[in-house]
Amino acid sequence: MDFFKQQDIARRKTGILLVYFVLALLFIVVAVNGVVFFAFTPGDDYVLELQQWIDNVYWEHPTAAVVLIILYGSGWRHMKLIDGGKAVAEMVGATEVSLDSNDTAIKRYINVVEELSLASGVPMPSLYVLKREQGINAFVAGYTPTESVMVVTQGTLDTLSRDELQGVVGHEFSHILNGDMRINVRLIVVLAGILAIGQFGRFLLRSSRDTDVRQVGILLPVGLALLIIGYIGLFFGRLIKAAISRQREYLADASSVQFTRNPRGIAGALYKIQQTVNGSFINPRHAEDMSHMCFGKTMNFYFESLLASHPPIPDRIRAIDPSFLNLMHAKDIISRQNNRKSDEVVSSFVNAGQYSATAEQLTASVGNPNVEHIAYGVALHDAIQLLVQDKFHTTKGAKAIIYALLVQQTEKDPALVLLSQHESEDLILIVNDLLKQFVHLDKRQRLPLIDLTIPALKKLEEQEASLFINQLEALIKSDVRFTLFEFVLLTIIRKHLSANAGQVARVKFSTFHPVRDDIHRVLLLLVKSSGQNKDKNHQNLRRALLSYGIDVFVDIETWKVNVSEVEASLQRLAELSPLLKRNLINTCAELVIEDGIVMAAEAELLRAIAESLDCPMPPLLPSSATRT
Numbered sequence: 001m002d003f004f005k006q007q008d009i010a011r012r013k014t015g016i017l018l019v020y021f022v023l024a025l026l027f028i029v030v031a032v033n034g035v036v037f038f039a040f041t042p043g044d045d046y047v048l049e050l051q052q053w054i055d056n057v058y059w060e061h062p063t064a065a066v067v068l069i070i071l072y073g074s075g076w077r078h079m080k081l082i083d084g085g086k087a088v089a090e091m092v093g094a095t096e097v098s099l100d101s102n103d104t105a106i107k108r109y110i111n112v113v114e115e116l117s118l119a120s121g122v123p124m125p126s127l128y129v130l131k132r133e134q135g136i137n138a139f140v141a142g143y144t145p146t147e148s149v150m151v152v153t154q155g156t157l158d159t160l161s162r163d164e165l166q167g168v169v170g171h172e173f174s175h176i177l178n179g180d181m182r183i184n185v186r187l188i189v190v191l192a193g194i195l196a197i198g199q200f201g202r203f204l205l206r207s208s209r210d211t212d213v214r215q216v217g218i219l220l221p222v223g224l225a226l227l228i229i230g231y232i233g234l235f236f237g238r239l240i241k242a243a244i245s246r247q248r249e250y251l252a253d254a255s256s257v258q259f260t261r262n263p264r265g266i267a268g269a270l271y272k273i274q275q276t277v278n279g280s281f282i283n284p285r286h287a288e289d290m291s292h293m294c295f296g297k298t299m300n301f302y303f304e305s306l307l308a309s310h311p312p313i314p315d316r317i318r319a320i321d322p323s324f325l326n327l328m329h330a331k332d333i334i335s336r337q338n339n340r341k342s343d344e345v346v347s348s349f350v351n352a353g354q355y356s357a358t359a360e361q362l363t364a365s366v367g368n369p370n371v372e373h374i375a376y377g378v379a380l381h382d383a384i385q386l387l388v389q390d391k392f393h394t395t396k397g398a399k400a401i402i403y404a405l406l407v408q409q410t411e412k413d414p415a416l417v418l419l420s421q422h423e424s425e426d427l428i429l430i431v432n433d434l435l436k437q438f439v440h441l442d443k444r445q446r447l448p449l450i451d452l453t454i455p456a457l458k459k460l461e462e463q464e465a466s467l468f469i470n471q472l473e474a475l476i477k478s479d480v481r482f483t484l485f486e487f488v489l490l491t492i493i494r495k496h497l498s499a500n501a502g503q504v505a506r507v508k509f510s511t512f513h514p515v516r517d518d519i520h521r522v523l524l525l526l527v528k529s530s531g532q533n534k535d536k537n538h539q540n541l542r543r544a545l546l547s548y549g550i551d552v553f554v555d556i557e558t559w560k561v562n563v564s565e566v567e568a569s570l571q572r573l574a575e576l577s578p579l580l581k582r583n584l585i586n587t588c589a590e591l592v593i594e595d596g597i598v599m600a601a602e603a604e605l606l607r608a609i610a611e612s613l614d615c616p617m618p619p620l621l622p623s624s625a626t627r628t
Helices: 003-040 046-055 060-080 085-091 104-120 154-159 162-177 180-208 213-260 263-275 313-320 324-335 342-347 359-364 371-388 395-407 412-420 425-440 443-457 462-477 484-497 513-528 534-546 563-573 578-593 600-612
Strands: 126-130 138-141 149-153
Touching (some): 003 180, 003 213, 060 180, 085 126, 085 138, 085 149, 104 126, 104 213, 138 162, 138 180, 149 154, 162 180, 162 213, 213 263, 263 324, 313 324, 359 578, 371 425, 395 412, 443 600, 462 484, 484 563, 513 563, 513 600
Parallel strands (some): 126 149
16 A cells, blocks of 8 residues: 555545535525525515625625624634643543553553654643543544644553554544644534524524514524524535545544554454444534544434545555455454364365356456455464474474475485485474374365465575575475476475565566467466366367467377476566466466366466466365365
């Protein structure tokens, strides 16, 4: 996420919304002039009378009256809030925090604010707590950072973790930095002025009860009209206030992530608001006044989509961390099955059946995992940990895992003898221990297990990584037999540990024509891994090749895999433009799922090809029918 760009967009939108607010005030002035004009203009010739109304500047009087009423209402509220943040905190009944408090939750609150104050260069605000409020909420108030206050509810302190509290505080610091406090207090003041129009109309209605019949004919309609105009103006004022607040909330959320570098903190706080009974609601007496200032919404509104002061929580979470809700949903799935062993959880995703997804859906999953992928990943991670514990977190353990996966493919004793010539005795012991555990390793777990070792293996120095790759190649050649899994493993390891690993492939090819031979070679390998009969394989390959204008066909049975050539082809295909890569991956996916059955070797190879093209593909969910 480009937080700076998002912040720039939010700022520009807020400026536009402030213009709309001014237009709403002008609407009230015009509306009041209209009411007064029609109430006091006799006859039917309104066009002539209107011209006289304008020429003789009669409109000045109702306009001045409206301005005075608004100024009076706003001025009264301004005087109430003359002390800025402190006055707002006292208005809602907040209690100031003593900085030498021994309360654990309060001390954590103080520490978090102090840390962000030092980190941001913002003077530390005075701290307050709404002790009777169990909803999760917070706000800052004040005209300048030097006299700002921060108020949190007791529910915020009691419910949130330290990281989540830090996310909320970071959000509020953004409001200080971006000048939102000043805007928020001014919005309270201006809305008080708009409301005064309606209150004046109500005053005229009450006055009409004590006047004679002739005056009632004037005061009653004027008072009723002003009451309606006042509340219509208030409606539009709230509408614009809510829109301003929504944009500012997105901006503050993004800034919080920028400050803390921990999107899960603020996302977790928002998620808890969604999950708890009290949500973010506060005392109804001040809920409306404070609706645009708080971290979460303070009350429910009619016309929620228009008048809500905050964007929907799921939208805010997705803007912060698109994967967070999927992760929480996945954890809920796993937690509901926590009375089952991890291998049983995995097996619930590995029921044989027909593969129902299309190639287009499989291609669309690239870089876009869904909740099922995450749930499967959580369960799979648990199952793998049962087998290898945390060995993949250390360089030695990660190397041992890769060695053990390869030794499984060869004759065990000669392979171990070969390894012992270059590796330490304790590493060989780990390999032997893993080989016993890998008796229970499902083939579908091999590729995820390789992926888990990559971070630790990346800690190898360049020379160590080169020696490790050479050792893998020696193991593979030791039995004069080359399997597809060995190809996949070696391709992935080289992709991440080679000297040029991490370099972004430049786009060199905007058409398929220069790489048709490479496409031919990769598709040959993919079809060769299929479990279908020979005729069906040839038919599928021919159809795929013709779609790329390739009319030279090689016999699949007699074609021999040349590892170096295939790897070179994958390197060139990585230089295709993104849209061409999508087309190629879609073709590969069609070949894999054409018969509705996905062999484990096919799934591994497909994902290895996608990874070589720098296109991360989520697991092919075994619930759809991956066979061993």
